[in-house]
Amino acid sequence: MQSLSSKEYKNEFVSTFDGDESGDLKPRQTPGVLYSKAIPTPVKQPTLLAWSEDLAKELGIQKPTNQKEVDILGGNHVTASMHPYAACYAGHQFGHWAGQLGDGRAITLGEWETAAGTTWEFQLKGAGPTPYSRRADGRAVLRSSVREYLMSEAMHYLSIPTTRALSLVATGDPVLRDMFYNGNAAFEPGAIVMRVAPSLLRFGNFEMPAARKETENLRKLVNWTIDRYYPHIQGEGEERVLAWFKEVVERTANLMVEWLRVGFVHGVMNTDNMSILGLTIDYGPYSFLDDYDPNFTPNTTDLPGRRYAFGKQASIAYWNLGCLASAVASLLPDTKALVETLEAYSDVFASKYLTMMGNKLGLDQVQAADTELIEQFEKVLSTIKPDMTIFYQLLIDFPLTIENEQDVWSHFQDSFYKDTESEEREAFYSLIKAYVARINKNTCSREESKKRMRASNPRFILRNYLLSQAIEELEKGENKLFIQLQEAIKEPYSSKFDEFFAKRPEWATKKAGCSMLSCSS
Template sequence: MIKLETAYKGLREFKNLTGRPQQTPGAHFSRVTPEKSPAPKELCWSGDLARAMGITEEHKSSWLSLLSGNQESYNPAPIATRYGGHQFGHWAGQLGDGRAMTLGLYEGLEVQLKGAGLTPYSRGADGKAVLRSSLREYICSEAMYNLGVPTTRALCLVETGEQVLRDMFYDGNAAYEKGAICTRVAPSFLRFGHYQIHAANHELEELTELVNFTIDNYFPGMSIAQMFKEVVRRSAFLMSEWMRVGFVHGVMNTDNLSMLGLTIDYGPYGWLDRFDPNWTPNTTDFRERRYRFINQVSIAYWNLAQLKEALQAVCLESLDEALDQYPEYFHSFYQESVAKKLGLKTCSREFIDELFDLKYELQADMTLFYRTLMSVMEGKDISWQDAFYKSLSDADLRRINTWVTKWQREQKLQRIDPMIAFGIMNEVNPAFIPRNYIVQMVLDDLEKGDETSLRNLEKAIANPYELNEFTRPFLVKAPDWSTSRPGCSTLSCSS
């Protein structure tokens, strides 16, 4: 028997459930029951995470039964939490875990099923998830972990054996897709929206209880102001890490930002292939582009301001000073990050801006550009055209070479050992990222019953900084067809 501890112990449960989606005023969570999977099939299992959690091969079958929703009974009872949020800048009221269920704590980590059925917070949905979105979440969360980006993780992915109806682009073309459950793991899934819902509804006792719970469990010994300052710092660091690897979250609503500074909720995300700071993969955001790559930094600040307003309702000390430190935190983290990507000790904003313009105007591949710089350091013959999508003219090549000369001069001025610089660059410039088109090709193969490409992808994300037989084939520009294929350049919140 797998022994889980109760999550959110001491917080308020809503008990007047009707068995259908509803408002749950004055509560932090509601108890729920996962729906059983008719024909569960293990598709992915993170052996790395399982070992870290102390889960042995001997107990794997018991875990798979639990994680497919097929337990006869649950102790403790699973829960779904209540939260609110600003969606695309507008207050949306109560949202909550619409298809996520926390089973409990194991080795201090919250274990959560995504796609296991209805909760009081499912609104008009069915609480299920499809393989398309579940595989994307599994792959990206494990890839981000191995890239060194703060993130929730994924332990397991199972197909449920059920067909789930989804309208991928909300255009009236609904179709049945394979159902799936992704098991997510994190120290906590607390979001900004958990605090906002209580402040918005003037539930100050409940807000105070949640804040005290958060401090006791995740920020021990801190005041509310100190906790908020740490949330600001972690959020700034997270944004610098997204910038480092070219990640676009796609839906940075306040309910999708973590109190612990983790990447959370992998929905319509994407990776910068062609360096376009105004790009977003989310079709819902195509007109406003609120959550485009370059805007993520300022959106995190805006979201923190909303969290500040919620916490201020139960904090006598002003939180303005902590919020005001966000720009300084971010620029410090970001400049350090760019310096490492270039093998430098320090990097001026002017130098960063010049590089930014070059990558944008010549359409650099975010990943290949830095790996090509590493090849330059090794003295290898390189073709800059292989790292750019624009057809490079002689003037473009002169511009690139002029910048490279400046970069090499800067390394000499900073007296950096080339071997040390290369080692630093190799730690922050991935050879592999799970670009959307790669995951889409895996999904295409799975539809044909072929898991070979999935197994190769799992091996690639395990060592994304290493050039090996699994990562090397993808160290190329994204193919032309990926710019127009649904699931590659365009995604939605449908999942």
């Protein structure tokens, strides 16, 4: 185990690419470079609030034992081997080209190499202004930092590709925020998260040099990305780029399927929030589904169009991949093969989705006829809108001998948020009867079927109202719920934390931070 202060950090990105080394934090355009040097701005009193023991053990990091190491996590100390920088990238935001964006409140300190030889980027989120902060202060509040720290770790334990969070630090400084951009700004306690990932490269990193027609920068970035993160891809030139893009397509499709499996809604799927490694990145106005509503978006900024609603995420991923394809197109002699690779997304996603749904439902294998049953589930659930997590848990233990409509309804009663019409009850009963008939055709045992379902359907999810309660407690100096949630996220498929196995309470339906959030979240 090594301490944060004694480690010799690597800086492969900044040593490979041209950057603005002036250290000037004034907001500006930075053509021709892929990053700008950005030293974190010191805060009043860095205090360690949370530390991910499991991640630290995996990376071989010793928990901070003195203030100097906490200062690293809070941006008050930079070691001699670190080279802090903010990446320059662009993006399409809500479907529109936004031009240069970049790390506006995130600063990468360096790269931590483990004993096994793997390398992880260490990035502070909320460590102060950078040249890409535009009119912002580069800071983060406790509210958004708690949400990122807990959810990125929760997604890891759900077995969903994600960036990780090593630490959560209170800064001791107040930060002014207008949560819903409605003129009601208020001071909130500041905080910083140490974000960790093999790479934090986004689609937007490739869009920026492409838009500026910096073809050599783009080519160098693509080749470096393949060499470093896709070393199994062989060949050269067009063949190599296409093989890489094909894998990005597959990873992105897989990520969308995984989000849909657990009911996760990202909330702001701009191209600058899409990982080139197929990771979940940038935890802002996210949410898990409570009631099953494909049209649900947790992001007030996404209204009224609901571009990033739960049920639209797969198609938005395809749209974003199209933007990435446009960015790398200049590296190829023509776009025919690139377009064909992009178009394959639909089939890749559909195949992965059906397999995932088969596991959620406990099917031995997904046959052609099962597609209709899966579509029936989606249609009926989106009409009745039961609690997604609770419904699938009740489905696992549904006794296949029940035939009476009222008994079926009673079994799932705890998942319903509302009274239903007779037609809805009939549709639900028909669905369950069709499901039982299909399960009875399984070639595997009922216990094997349930095992698949338990592995695919989480019992604990980090609901927004729980996060809101934990944040309110932390702001009062209490951490009981926060600590409970830190433990609960580690065992989402068990019944160990069934005190949280409950529907969203009525009071949380319209409470800020529980039902709706914003990009400030």
